[in-house]
Amino acid sequence: MPAWRRPPSRPAPRLPWTTAPRAALSSPLTLVAAAVTALLSCFLGMGAVLHVSASAGSTLDYQAGTVCPDSYGPVITKPRVEPGEVRTVTEAVARHAAAHGFGTPTVSLFSGLVRGVEFGGGEGYDVRLAYRDGGTEHLSQVRGGDDAGLWLGRDLADFAGLGPGSRATNADWPPVTGVYTDLYNPAPRWWCSVQDLAVQNRLVDHIATGSVVFATDRAAFDEATRRHSALERLTITFPTAAPSTLAEAQDTRRRAEALLADVREELTAQGLGDALLSVPFARSTELAERAQATVAWSILPLAALSVGVGLVGSATVALQWYHRRHAQVRLHSARGHGPLAVGLLASAELGLAVVTGGVAGAVLARVVLPLYAPPGRFGPGAELAGAAVAAGTLLVSLALLVTVVAVRAHREFGLGLTAPRRRKGRLVLVPWELLTAGVAVLGWSRLPRYGDVAATGPVPEIDPLALLYPVAVVLTVGLVTARLAWWALRASHRMRWWSRPALQWAVRRLAHGRAPVTGVLVVAVLAVGTLAVGSSIAAGQQQALAEKSGVFVGAESRTDVENAVGRGEAPLPEPVRSTSTVVGTLGVGEAGKVLVIDPATFTTAAYVDHLPREELDRLLGLLTTPSGDTVPAIRVGDASATADTSLGKLRAVGAVEVAPMLGAQSGYLVSRTVLDAQRIGQVPQWAVLSTLSVEQVGTALREAGVVHMNPADRDTALDALPFYVVEWTFSFVALLGVVLGVAAALSLLIAVEVRRRQNMLSGALAMRMGLRPRSLWASHATELGTVALVAVTVGLVCGITVAAVSVRRFDPARWLPPSSELPAPAPFVVTVVAFGAAVVAVACWIAVRSVRTARVAELLRD
Secondary structure: OOOOOOOOOOOOOOOOOOOHHHHHHHOHHHHHHHHHHHHHHHHHHHHHHHHHHHHHHHHHHHHHHHOOHHHHOOEEEEEEEOHHHHHHHHHHHHHHHHHOOOOOOEEEEEEEEEEEEEOOOOOEEEEEEEEEOOHHHHOOEEEEOOOOOEEEEHHHHHHHOOOOOOOOOOOOOOOEEEEEOOOOOOOOHHHHHHHHHHOOEEOOOOOEEOEEEEEOOHHHHHHHHOOOOOEEEEEEEOOOOOOOOHHHHHHHHHHHHHHHHHHHHHHHHOOOOOOEEEOOHHHHHHHHHHHHHHHHHHHHHHHHHHHHHHHHHHHHHHHHHHHHOHHHHHHHHHOOOOHHHHHHHHHHHHHHHHHHHHHHHHHHHHHOHHHHOOOOOOOOOHHHHHHHHHHHHHHHHHHHHHHHHHHHHHHHHHOHHHOOOOOOOOHHHOOHHHHHHHHHHHHHHOOOOOOOOOOOOOOOOOOHHHHHHHHHHHHHHHHHHHHHHHHHHHOHHHOOOOOOHHHHHHHHHHHHOHHHHHHHHHHHHHHHHHHHHHHHHHHHHHHHHHHHHHHHHOOOEEEEEOHHHHOOOOOOOHHHHOOEEEEEEEEOHHHOEEEEEOHHHHHHHOOOOOOOHHHHHHHHHHHOOOEOOEEEEEEEOOOOOEEEEOOEEEEEEEEEOOEOOOEOOOEEEEEHHHOOHHHHOOOOEEEEEEOOOHHHHHHHHHHOOOOEEEEEEHHHHOOOHHHHHHHHHHHHHHHHHHHHHHHHHHHHHHHHHHOHHHHHHHHHHHHHOOOOHHHHHHHHHHHHHHHHHHHHHHHHHHHHHHHHHHOOOOOOOOOOOOOOOOOOOHHHHHHHHHHHHHHHHHHHHHHHHHHHOOOHHHHHHO
16 A cells, blocks of 8 residues: 555554553642652651650660769779789780770779878878879869879868978878869769769868879879788779660670670689679660660550551542542443552552652651650661661552552442442441540559659659550540531531521531541541640650759759858858858758748749749748747748747748748748847758859859868759650650641641532532622631631640640659649640641632632533
8 A cells, every 4th residue: 555545653552551640740739648648657657766766865865974984884893902913903804805895994093091191291191092094184283294203182282281392201102293173072074983082081170181192103103002901992994985876885785794704704713703893884774775665665556546547548548539530440440440450540640659758758757856756866777677667658558549449449340230238427336436435544544653752763664555545535535526526517408597608608518528527627636636745745744854853952053061151150152142042951840841041042043933933022021020939931831830949939921832942841931031140050951052053163162161062953863764754755746746737737638629629610600600709718718717626626625634634644753842734835726726727728728729710611511
């Protein structure tokens, strides 16, 4: 056939599966919904794994800050060691340390107290000889040079008039080559393992005794102690970096235990088996393991619930695709394509978006980890495990997308007329709220008892069912709200408000889509309530730790001082005078304790943030006005209105529940201005409360020659780990609330998209009949705003109420006042309302825009 008569060739028809990704661009919102749903599911899956691993790293970081750096690795201690045995022990330890991956050990040697050492003045002094590898590098030299010899403490040198060049006249010691600043409690952390011997002792008569004389090198120490029968202590430690992950800590513990086993075997064979071998940081490693297990088991049900919600969202996206592509699905079924092929068509269209969203969710969980997880490093295998969980979630999402579409196609086109008729609304008849209420009651009954005195521990044992209690309550309320909304919408056809067409039209649209409306309500109530519970309890733990430590210490720091300061015989040093107050403590038997305070400085230095300031100022003003023979006082706790004490008869002019240093125990606050010198002299104990740190207060008191002891500060007064574990656990609950909030917003937008064609047709026809754009906006705002308003209101009320009831039950130190309180909810409420209003505005804009851009002729033709 001639070419000119040959019919033009046509390209082979392309199967719709090959063009599916491009066809999916016709509905961008569906693609976004599929991607975001997968993103949220994979984000939660990987985020849960990283969250758990980071909790162990945070526990190790906290423990590393509270224990000695020398305790990170193995510690070998041998008391009453003979000088000739030191080399044998240190060489054995160094040899085995290299075999087990530890570096050069740090050797510390201390002699017993050497009494009556004379330096040429005829007066003897009690001193202690000391040596530590690298020790002089961590001392502050005030006089002398780099020559080998002995360094004296500045207190002893100034008191006895000694300095470089001085020698002991009744002992065969090297010469004094330097003077250093004495170490005082609290000593720098580098010295903490030998602090009891490296810090000098002071007598109450201000004469420096027991001064520590440091040798600059090992040879000088050996020369000074060669005639000693035994040394006080030999300590061998290792300059090991603090483990930051649980795997590092476990590896260090394993190597340390192997090292100590070899050292013990060798020393025992040589008759030196009485050395004390330990791995102090093993306890911290155990706490990190327990903290990780506690957080993991606590958030496991919540993680499963959150991933399940994400998978339900994937199923919803599949149904939305099925409704949009219903005509195409019917055509493929008529051509003989099976349900599985139709399901694969859905995955071909949305699969790329799902995979992209899942990968983005896993990456996002890793990138924003500092925003939601504990501030610790996660283990090396956590990323791999989290990626595996995210990949598994992604595969399930894709499988669910194919399965939902295939099942719907099979039911509608595969079974045909032989299919039994299914009763609609069967799931609505199931009393889901009774099941969730039962879980809530069970969780309430299993709330932890770790806040009791007898059960207080470093890591609270949180029962997963107890943690589910707040979420179960919120879910129960959400299901009840959804059921009531279902019944109300089912009966809304009786409403006749055609005088207000925008309102009537909004009600009819809600009634037509009551299934997605109730679904959005449940998810939104659960999101808002869960976020309120998680954020409130987590913030409540932070606030409780701050208040409890402040009340326990009494201020930022507390330092006991000599009685002369309390009696006014010695003023406070100038550097701390404006930021400190002096408080006296006196026991009065059954009446409790009396705090003698200075009203003028008490509120500026003591911790009173938990007390109403105006009422406290009024009560302190009443303390300065004596009434006859009685002493005005502020009673604390359940103290009686009057009490007979050695300070006189106390009469209460007011009361507070919790006071600094006293807590909630019975006691009184009295002013020193109404007490004469004789009664002030009866107060046996005085302390300085300050807003400065213990180091700053100690330095100022030491320079002023004030004897002080027993320093305490808020950072170390309480074990904060139990508070942190509860906070880390509920921070994941808050994260779940955020993710559910995004899912609820997405569900609302999907619901608008599902009804897009119906809204376009009815809205366009209504505008053709005279409906104004303002009324169209008002109708959609009424419809969507009602759903958002009900969800936000119920979620906020329920969540804040549950948090207020639960925050005290999750307090890990209920024995220590003040009790945990709910933080101010106003900022949270404003944020949630603003977010809800923004989502409603976007949904209304999408709905109105689709109506205003619709072509009625094409809609009617379709």
